[in-house]
Amino acid sequence: MSLDFTSTSDGIVVVDKPAGLTSHTVVARIRRLAGTRKVGHAGTLDPMATGVLVVGLNRATRLLGHLQLADKSYDATIRLGATTTTDDAEGEITSTVPVDGITAEAIAAAVDGFRGDISQVPSTVSAIKVDGKRAYDRVRAGEEVVLKARAVTVSRYDILDVRAAAEGIDVDVSVDCSSGTYIRALARDLGAELGVGGHLTALRRTRVGSFGLETAHTLESLAESFDWLPIADVAAGTFPRYDADDAQAAAIRTGRQLPGIELPAGQTAMFAPDGTFLALYEPHGPVAKPTAVFVS
Structure with a gap:
């Protein structure tokens, strides 16, 4: 909105995070644009991921813990036929399996098993803390990390397209899920279910609770006009x-x-x-x- 923002204003900025930046980097840029140190975000996005990142300013940072409980939506591309160390394209390929004989019907049948209330083991390069240290830090340090399965809900898991790729099969999907669901884990587990391995090659978050891409702003546009939502409007809408x-x-x-x-x-x-x-x-x-x- 067009309200002037001051360093003491309380509100939310919805950012369309670009690929290649960490969520921490986005927060640092918003901190400079807003002229306040008290800035935080709701729900980390991996550097390769793009899309909705909800950022709180001043007292609204305390609202973020409540907003994190909201459901989220994603568009993603899953590559079948290869497994990686990180369950996404940024990791090293650990195995490849021919995808001959994997049909669209077989993929659809496998996806059926991941809808509803499911038990999911998070990716080992997640931000989950293990004995006070992030899992991804332990993995990068060469440690073996074993995470416990957790209950999550996948309320929608739609297949948008299935097509041949240079080294496997690409499956475009759209997912609605509860907070704590790892789309990388869905990719990994779909590949495992089909016996060929799988990983994520693209991820875009399209919604966090009531905040969608239609309300998100790029960092470039925010530098020109700092569009934000007052905390009262956010609370009333949530x-x-x-x-x-x-x-x-x-x-x-x-x-x-x-x-x-x-x-x-x-x-x-x-x-x-x-x-x-x-x-x-x-x-x-x-x-x-x-x-x-x-x-x-």
């Missing part, structure tokens, strides 16, 4: 809204419980009469309790 009266707003500002009000399950954004976003509350029996207060 959570159910409750408009408090003056007495309730005073209680919310100090994080007090609110008896006698009915809130839907999960978190609700609480607003003052003047439209200021105050806090996130959730129901606990006959009272509403704060999960995070954003004003003092």
